Amino acid sequence: MRTLFLAPLWAWLTLFVAAPALLIAVIALAIPADTVPPFRLALAPDALIQALTDSFYWHGFLGSLRIAAISTLACLAIGYPMALAIARTSARWRGLLLAIVILPFWSGFLLRITAWIGILRDEGYLNAILSAVGIAKIQLMNTDAAMFIGIIYCYLPFLILPLESRLSSADRSLEQAAADLGATPVRVFVHVTLPHSLPGMFAGLALVFIPVTGEYVIPELLGGPSSITIGRVIADEFFNNNDWPQASALALILLAALVLPATIARRAPRGGRI
Amino acid sequence: MKGVSAMRFLSAVLLGASLLLSPPAAAPARAQERVVNVYNWSDYIDPYAIDRFQRETGIRVRYDVYDSLETLEAKLLAGKSGYDIVVPTSEPSFSRLIRAGALAPLDAARIPHLANLDPTMMSQVKSSDPGNKFGAIYLWGTTGIGYNAAKLAALAPDAPRDSWDLLLKPENAKRMAKCGIVLLDSAIDVIPSVLRWLGRDPNSTDSQDLAAVESALRGIRPYIRAFIGGGAVEQLASGEACLALNYSGDVIQAAARAEEAGKGIQIRYIVPKEGAQLAFDMLAIPADALHKSEAMELINFLLKPDVMAGITNQVRYPNAIPISNSSIKPDILNDPGIYPPQSVRDRFFTIGAVPPEATRARSRMWARLKSGG
Structure with a gap:
């Protein structure tokens, strides 16, 4: 019976996770050629070796990890207080606040990023407001700042939702007990609230960090030219250099690099007991 | 030439979709109906020309557009694109597609209007297509x-x-x-x-x-x-x-x-x-096109002077058919940015x-x- 219930899950994993990854692995081991499709099947490790040893690619990987780390920390700094606040409001308002967090998903991702272009560009809404109140215009489009705004905007809900769900399940009487026994609010937070919320926090951090590392669209549309990201490097290898094996090798390594934090997140303390 | 790397994300999505669902445009045609599947740059045609071709020949045109060469190239290199006419830019896409064997040679006997093309410009295309076997100039620019x-x-x-x-x-x-x-x-x-x-x-x-x-x-x-x-x-x-x-x-x-x-x-x-x-957008036929004969008919039609003049009047790109000039609006023909004088043309260069x-x-x-x- 259990196998029967799990069958769709396995079918899904095979079709949409294992099969594409295998396809990428096959192409990563092929040799680029002037043919249709532009590679010849082989068992050549050249592209994988190149991907691991070439410093240019390392810059790409490190650039993406830097962006992912900064974005994830920023999401945590903004998202934790929001999640806590939502978890502590009365049930009536909580539903409404959660709905507001989810609301942006009702419109298309590209549409929302394009809307940010309208807000951030030189002649956009933000600068119109700034100049109306007498502040000098700022150039935000095509800068790292715009890219981080876009990423944090898009991924914040992924941090808030699991975190809020964990926080709202907390037993408030434990915090009251700690306070009654003389703990300051900071101590209560550090020793009671925070440890309980860790599983939700780790889930949220992974949900932000992993996709942002592979993020290609937001840096491309909002970001400036100053950061080389692995997403851009892979796109360049694929579209500019027509080197599908090299692009696949990089994608494969990125996939492997992202499985690690996912595994760590899974092993993270399940917490809850004090 | 129009947009080389706009929204590569979309190209990737489209490519992924086309690999899964290929061929996208080549749904089986009804028995006698003749069709031709065209894949061209966005905003790059005179809609009247397509209407007229369908009326005169009875061939149905299924028209689809792209906005970056990468989208086009990735689809053609993946194979079985389902398109019968594509419009790659001379470099890098057109020449790369020729080398990969992704294009079919044009049959000059079935496209008599090839003779309308400016011989100087056609010889400039030879750095990408030696012998001018695989393409006819559609429009060009610098x-x-x-x-x-x-x-x-x-x-x-x-x-x-x-x-x-x-x-x-x-x-x-x-x-x-x-x-x-x-x-x-x-x-x-x-x-x-x-x-x-x-x-x-x-x-x-x-x-x-x-x-x-x-x-x-x-x-x-x-x-x-x-x-x-x-x-x-x-x-x-x-x-x-x-x-x-x-x-x-x-x-x-x-x-x-x-x-x-x-x-x-x-x-x-x-x-x-x-x-x-100098860059040329070339009318070409994919090697695995299913409707090659209809494709050549449409290419021949597009190379008619009056049809080509209509396209230039609509999209404001110069064409390579000098005898179409008499039908081109004067404000376009006399714009040195669109039709530069000979002294400027002499300094054009092409790349291989x-x-x-x-x-x-x-x-x-x-x-x-x-x-x-």
Whole structure:
């Protein structure tokens, strides 16, 4: 019976996770050629070796990890207080606040990023407001700042939702007990609230960090030219250099690099007991 | 030529979809119905021409568009695209598709209107297609400089208006940086022009020449606001950029759009005196096309002088059929940005295919330049 219930899950994993990854692995081991499709099947490790040893690619990987780390920390700094606040409001308002967090998903991702272009560009809404109140215009489009705004905007809900769900399940009487026994609010937070919320926090951090590392669209549309990201490097290898094996090798390594934090997140303390 | 790297994400999505669902456009046709599946640049046809072809021949045209060469190339290289006519730009896509065996040769006997094409231009295409076997010129353009007339007059009144110096000399770029300088995000469209400006061979793949290009571009890198895939039509027209290394067609469209907006922004196009890179969009047939005979019929129709004149009148790109000139609107025919005089045409240059290793060296230099590192 259990196998029967799990069958769709396995079918899904095979079709949409294992099969594409295998396809990428096959192409990563092929040799680029002037043919249709532009590679010849082989068992050549050249592209994988190149991907691991070439410093240019390392810059790409490190650039993406830097962006992912900064974005994830920023999401945590903004998202934790929001999640806590939502978890502590009365049930009536909580539903409404959660709905507001989810609301942006009702419109298309590209549409929302394009809307940010309208807000951030030189002649956009933000600068119109700034100049109306007498502040000098700022150039935000095509800068790292715009890219981080876009990423944090898009991924914040992924941090808030699991975190809020964990926080709202907390037993408030434990915090009251700690306070009654003389703990300051900071101590209560550090020793009671925070440890309980860790599983939700780790889930949220992974949900932000992993996709942002592979993020290609937001840096491309909002970001400036100053950061080389692995997403851009892979796109360049694929579209500019027509080197599908090299692009696949990089994608494969990125996939492997992202499985690690996912595994760590899974092993993270399940917490809850004090 | 119109937009080389706009929204590569979309290309990737489309490619993924086409790999899963291929062939997208070639749903089985009903028994006797004749169809032809066309895949062309967006906003790049006279709709009346398609109507007329369908009426005159009874062949149904299924028309689909792309906005970047990468979308087109990735689909064709993946195979079984389902299209019967595509319009790749001479370099890099058209020549790469020929080398990959992805295109079918045109049958000159079935396309008599090939004879209408300007022989000089067809011979310029030979650097991409030796023997002119695989394509007919649809429309063409150059890579040059677009600028905002009022901003240039205010910020750099003494800067030359006929030379790459306007953009590539740091003292000029520095002054124009205030109002926004943008470059095409396309190594293949920028590097040959800079080589030409440096007095070197635009086709050079020599590493020292590439280093010279990099140091020249680094000189103006601090003044570049953005590298734009797909051309800066919107940025020039809205006044957000005032100096752009761009395709002629994009600048001409930006000028038209700025005029429509009526905010007094005037955009002009320069074909630099050192020479401008010439690019051709080629009518071609994929090797695995299912309706080759209908495709050749449509190509022949598009090469009729009156049909081609209609297309140029609609999209404001020049064509390569001189006998169509009598039907082209005077304001287009007499615009030196669209139809440059012979003295300017003499300085056009074309580029040939770039070997894979040199392509990679170029794209890395480009990534380094953009990152400023």
